[in-house]
Amino acid sequence: MFGKNRHVDEPPVPPVPWADVWEFAIGNEERPAAGQRKHPVLGVRAFRVPSGGGAQRVHAPCAFFPPGSPPGSPSSSPTGLRLYEDAEGRQLLCSVDDPQETKGERRYHVRDGQGQAIGTIRRLAPLKHALKPTWRIDQPSHPEIVSSAEWAKNGTKEIVQRGAGKFLLGAIQAVADMGADGGDQASKSRVLEWKADGELVMTSDGNSRFLIRVAWLDRRLVFAFALLRTS
Secondary structure (H helix, E strand, O other): OOOEOOOOOOOOOOOOOHHHOOEEEEEEEEEOOEOOEOOOEEEEEEEEEEEOOHHHOEEEEEEEOOOOOOOOOOOEEOOEEEEEOOOOOOOEEEEEOOOEEEOOEEEEEEEEOOOOEEEEEEEEOOOOOOOOOEEEEEOOOOOOEEEOOOOOOOOHHHHHHOOOHHHHHHHHHHHHHOOOOOOOOOOOOOEEEEEEOOEEEEEEEOOOEEEEOOOOOOHHHHHHHHHHHHO
């Protein structure tokens, strides 16, 4: 599938395996404006993984919205939100059930492509000391994943100060840059930490940019959370 402004010598960026990704963002930019490329190359809206630098930078898709889904619209079906492994929507990657309300929280069960439950996303109603609802991710056989109570005040700089290092800072910047210069516009950086039993497992920047910190975290649960936050 060819995107807008594609150079004749630049083929479409092929998908990468979703289970192997460590950083990704929702966007439609395949190749940024760089070198002889005066305008970014745009493709379908998808979860995209940054790699390379300069004119070789690409944003490869790893998970696709249902075909024909416009930006900002619910990627829904009669059985809930969905993502696919291919742009044509032939191979289901994961889906999110309709919510279940119980004791002040809303639960969303996440299923794999075969319909088997792989985890739960929970939305907790705001308390007296919290202005916004909080979210939890439950993955079987692992501690509950909890988002930090407040946004990191200094964004990416604070992550580095806490020992993440220059590699992670570069990864965050690469994800934050996705969508610039003609693609989906990036929002102001607000980095949130997610921990499981004290272990940092993920950071998120806004509702659509994510960095995975541990191998055991099922990426499909993060995709599902992003679907819920952007639908």
